[in-house]
Amino acid sequence: MSTKAFLILIAVVGVLLVLFIAKEFLTNKLGGVKNISHVKIGEAIVKVELADTVAKRAKGLMFRKGLGENEGMLFIFPSEGKHTFWMANTYIPLDIIWISADMKIVHIEENVQPCGVEGSAMDKLRNMCRTYGPSENAKYVLEVGGGWIKNNEIAHSGSVDFFSSQTL
Known part of the structure; x- marks a missing residue:
């Protein structure tokens, strides 16, 4: 192998190594979704279930009869968008927080009330239940019990951080 070919090989391996390290850093910092167990907003910490499929x-949170005071569900979308939510078959009031890919709160809906919990037909629900969504793109949405934002x-x-239970 010539010196030139060897240097090119070293450069390619170096670039691949840098890309791999950058991907791992960004995945763990922003999108290592399998390891997220808690969300921190301000001084408040929420233990979350992941909705990543x-x-x-x-x-x-459909059909849930309750939610702990500092518990919620973190919805993780494959890409940013104006993801909308509705309260069909949801039994508890919720606060809903939309979060951008750069971990900023872009929209909040407080104390959103349940809708269609009486077993209505899906077509009827679509006509009855209002949808909620941001005007800006979001990658993540956090649902917590109604009143959590105010409390x-x-x-x-504000800004948001994700943590695994090992880093708390």
Whole structure:
């Protein structure tokens, strides 16, 4: 192997190594979704269940009869967008927080009330239940019990951090 070919090989390996390290850093910092167990907003910390598949996002907190005071569900979408939510078959009021990919709160809906919990037909629910969504793109959505935002004095324009239970 010539010196030139060897240097090119070293450069390619170096670039691949840098890309791998950058991917691992960004995945663990922003999108290592499998390890997330808690969300911190301001001084408040919420223990979260992850809704990181299509099926989990579709079901969300439907049919739940209760939610702990500092517990919630973190919806993780494959890409940013104006993701909308509704309260069909949701039994408890919720606060909903939309979070951008750069971990900023972009929209909040407080104390959103249940809708269609009496076993209505899906077509009827679609006509009855209002949808909620941001005007800006979000990658993540956090649902917590209704009143949580007010009780924790959460600003409508704050930053958010994700943690695993090992880093708390």
